[in-house]
Amino acid sequence: MRDEDIAVVEEMECVFSRPEALTDKAFHYCPGCTHGIVHRLVAEMIDEFKLMDRTVGVCPVGCSVLMYDYFECDMIEASHGRAPAVATAVKRTDPNRFVFTYQGDGDLASIGMAETVHAAARGDRITIFFINNGIYGMTGGQMAPTTLIGQRATTSPSGRDERLTGAPIGICELLSSLKGVAYLARVPLTSPKNLKDARKHMRKAIRAQLEDKGLGLVEFLSTCPVQWKMEPIAAMKHIDENVVKVFPPGVFVDCVGDLQK
């Protein structure tokens, strides 16, 4: 490298880098999976709100079970579905902590439904990041409570039959009746514009906790190309064309309000 080149490098501004809240360990996620995107968004939020020193994250069981390897903050690995109960205790024993859970649909909407509903009903000051990809990814493609009608899974080989297994559960619709919820929104992760919206929702879901208003939850309509048996781009299209019809994006509860400019 010549001296002139080095001078050019020094003049360059760093416009994109790994958030400080992420470690340098490479994600293990499959190609086209959106876990990596949400991990990055969560880490960006921890940086943006300067919460690293007082954050305790609670990991789920599922594909993101190893997320404690990817984050620099203190983390607790919960058992399947129990993250909201764990987070409740972490927050109540020291309300100065910023406490988030990160959970998939099997974890949050199936085995952990009771913990989810009751943490929301109590208005526990925790923030939940909910990954809804409508299938059990890590366990091998079984039907989830959010699997679409007609969608094939290894335990619904001819497609989910509503008469046998009911209809997909809309978590945002279900929780929106509970007074303890201060912010509730659903967003697909399918475009840069949607990711911008996702950030807006996450900021408010975090502020719901920091401003002592109640529980905040953001539901991310996510892909699972491997278990959906789709190419990554087709999986994104599937969300925009089909998933959003069952799980309409939007803000369901907002008791947080906008910041004064």
Next chain:
Amino acid sequence: MPETMTPTKTKASTVKSDAPPTGRKRLVKGNEALALGALAGGCECFFGYPITPQNEIPELLSGWMPKLGRVFLQAESEVASINMLYGASACGHRAMTSSSSPGISLMMEGLSYIAGAQLPCVLINVMRGGPGLGNIAPSQSDYFQACKGGGHGDYRCIVLAPWNAQEMFEFPGSAFELADRYRMPVFVLTDAVLGSMLEPATVPDLEQLPPPPKMDKPWATTGRGNRSHKNVANSLYLVPEDLTEHNERLQAGYREALREVRYDTRYLEDAEYVVAAFGISARVGYSAVNMLRKQGLKVGLFRPITLWPFPEKALAELARKVKGILTFELNCGQMVEDVRLAVNGVCPVEFYGVAGGVLPAPEDVANVVRKMMK
């Protein structure tokens, strides 16, 4: 009866909270003594779900704890309770739950995670009749569950078995000390009789309670603060060699905890026959022993206080000196398996017990001993 409650030969542990309690002697219900003992022992947070026959514990704590600036939360289920314990204890707080048999069953998965993540916490089980819904009468049928696992995987819990209101007050504090010392869950295993019984005990007034001790727990997930590294509470080890190593680490900790073995003996100096019993059974057994002594029969009592670690060496020594041991329990024969393992055939070991809530009278136990002596 009062003089029989003064331990004559308790193998003392080094646990600090066994120091004579300050306070005044008054009538205390067992469950109230447990709740007071938890507060005196530094319990910072309680999570639980209502179940009979232990409801006085959460009821009293729900009023007391907020006044003392501590955390009380009635959870939506026992499953949630134990996971709240997991979270609080991961953050380094002295956390406790109380329940009764079916509720404790629901906590077994969470307990396994707590043990796997090497977290200290205290569980009180005021045992009732089982299996299934059973009833709300006294029982000791959860000995296996507390001492031999209950949840999945190779883990242990220290198990303390009180036999009167004084110990009901003292043992939650001992349990916290032991839990923190060995970073493992500790049970206080008691039953519907001891929980509901009024007895004199020396207990402090609420105003006399010390604040929870400030402890350095460098492993706790408190939020990083100024720490240079993150902390993680976890029991996941995907690589077989790593999980093997983790299990060996756990076992090494359990071997350390063996030194905490505690037991209580009465009239063993010249005893030819011995009643081995814990908790409420030991109370009945001791009355039987006193009856037999009055008739000139050389009978003694052996009362394990720690059910795990089990006082196997003391029993093995005892077996060489006596003609027989009667194990008396309110179950169909659980601790008797550990007694037989310890005695290893050196002397005869008989079992007498009932499950379902019927509490035999001292005379019933004495009759079985007499039969053994023939």
